[in-house]
Every structure is written in C-alpha cells, then in structure tokens.
Amino acid sequence: MTPSPVSYKRHRFPPQIISHAVWLYFRFPFSLRLVEEMLLERGIVLSYETIRRWAMKFGLDYASRLKxxxxxxxxxxxxxxxxxxxxxxxxxxxxxxxxxxxxxxxxxxxxxxxxxxxxxxxxxxxxxxxxxxxxxxxxxxxxxxxxxxxxxxxxxxxxxxxxxxxxxxxxxxxxxxxxxxxxxxxxxxxxxxxxxxxxxxxxVPPQPSRHSAIAIHLHRLRAIAEWRSVTLPA
Known part of the structure; x- marks a missing residue:
C-alpha cells in the first residue's frame, strides 16, 4: 500500500526548502548552525532551531518511506x-x-x-x-x-x-x-x-571502491530522484 504524501500543513516554508534542510543535516557532517548558514547563502533566512524541529518532525517520516x-x-x-x-x-x-x-x-x-x-x-x-x-x-x-x-x-x-x-x-x-x-x-x-x-x-553505493565514477554518479542521481519522490508533493 502506497503511503499518503508527507503533510506540510501550517508550515510557512515550502516543502522544497524543508526537505533540503533535512537532507543537508542528515546526509553531511554539518551542524545545525552550518546548515543555517548554507541556506542563508541562498537567501533563505531561518534559525537553526527551526531546522532542528524540521529534522525531528520529518526525519523519521522521510526515512520510513525510503525503499x-x-x-x-x-x-x-x-x-x-x-x-x-x-x-x-x-x-x-x-x-x-x-x-x-x-x-x-x-x-x-x-x-x-x-x-x-x-x-x-x-x-x-x-x-x-x-x-x-x-x-x-x-x-x-x-x-x-x-x-x-x-x-x-x-x-x-x-x-x-x-x-x-x-x-x-x-x-x-x-x-x-x-x-x-x-x-x-x-x-x-x-x-x-x-x-x-x-x-x-x-x-552510498555498496562497495563504492569497486564502481566506476560514472556508476557512482548514476547511483547518486537515482538516490536524489527517490529522495525527491518521497519528500516532495506530487
């Protein structure tokens, strides 16, 4: 059974920003303050506490929907x-x-x-x-x-x-x-x-040292596509 889409009701920021902030925080060795700074460079003004709340609210929901x-x-x-x-x-x-x-x-x-x-x-x-x-x-x-x-x-x-x-x-x-x-x-x-x-x-592809650069690149593109399909509304 296909799960219902993630609900972003009563959130001021669009789903693209929320999912991107959560992805940055869990995927890379960044602190909440560094994620805040990276988003600020793109003109997105919010506090690190907002990112922390997003990570707590949406992180497990996103993870449970991944294949x-x-x-x-x-x-x-x-x-x-x-x-x-x-x-x-x-x-x-x-x-x-x-x-x-x-x-x-x-x-x-x-x-x-x-x-x-x-x-x-x-x-x-x-x-x-x-x-x-x-x-x-x-x-x-x-x-x-x-x-x-x-x-x-x-x-x-x-x-x-x-x-x-x-x-x-x-x-x-x-x-x-x-x-x-x-x-x-x-x-x-x-x-x-x-x-x-x-x-x-x-x-991260299984045993990445055994894959070519092109294979790893394609693996990451497929991963990004799945992430977006899980986190963004259709």
Missing part, C-alpha cells in the same frame, strides 16, 4: 556494538550490516549481555523476514548465546578479523558525533541513527 534493500536467504549479517557516551553515561549502540555494508538495524542498549543481543536478532528477523546464511561477529559471548536461542540453525563465525565490515560501519557515525560535539540524549541518538543510516543506505 529498503530486499533481504535474501544468502545474506551474511555482520554484528557489532560500539560504546557511546552522553553526559558521562555510557551505553552501547548495536549495529547489523549485510555483506554489502547496507545497515540493517541499529539499537541503543544499556548492556552487552545475551538479552541485548537477543533483542537485536529479534528486531532483525522482524525487519528482514528471513534468516541469513551466516552471522559474523567478534568474540563477544553474548552473540553466541543469542544465536543459540533465536537462530540455532544459522552458521556463526566469531572472529575479530572477519568482522571489519561491521566495525567500519561505525566510522561515519563517529565522524558525525565529533562534528555535532556529541549527542544530547539517548532518545535523540536513536532517532538520529534511524534517519542517518537510512539516508546513507540510499546515497
């Missing part, structure tokens, strides 16, 4: 977790990517125990609709315990050297974290990664 990559039974899931600190409190951002580096899911959790790993696997199965051919993790024992409970028939390879794909997937978010000088809340972090990763999945 997801179709899962397959031959997929390989790479799982890893990274520590994030907010106001001195540490939690873990659990992430799963497939063999092409496509981000399948992310979830902020307090612990690194088996229940946390089980929660990630259950979310993945719900979103993907099928089990992978193989699961690759580092040597954290929580993954093995969760796999035995949730996906006992799936092959599991546990080796730090095999999980570079998942570990490298943390790099873009780390760069963004530095540009933003950290996140402000855990709920805000979860909301941000849901949108940030959806846009990255759309605009």
């Amino acid at each position: 997801r990559k179709k899962p397959g039974r031959l997929d390989v899931w790479h799982l890893d977790e990274v520590v994030v600190s907010i106001h001195g409190e540490k939690r873990y951002l659990w992430r799963a990517v497939d063999q092409d580096g496509y981000i399948l899911d992310e979830i902020v959790q307090v612990r690194r125990h088996a229940k946390a790993a089980q929660r990630l696997l259950k979310r993945l199965l719900h979103k993907q609709g099928c089990r992978p051919r193989r699961m690759v993790t580092d040597k954290l024992g929580s993954y093995a315990a969760a796999r035995r409970e949730i996906m006992p028939g799936v092959e599991h390879r546990s080796h730090k050297g095999l999980n570079n794909r998942a570990e490298n997937s943390h790099v873009p978010l780390r760069k963004r974290e530095r540009a933003m000088q950290g996140f402000r809340s855990w709920r805000g972090l979860q909301r941000f990664v849901d949108v940030f990763s959806a846009l990255r999945n759309l605009f």
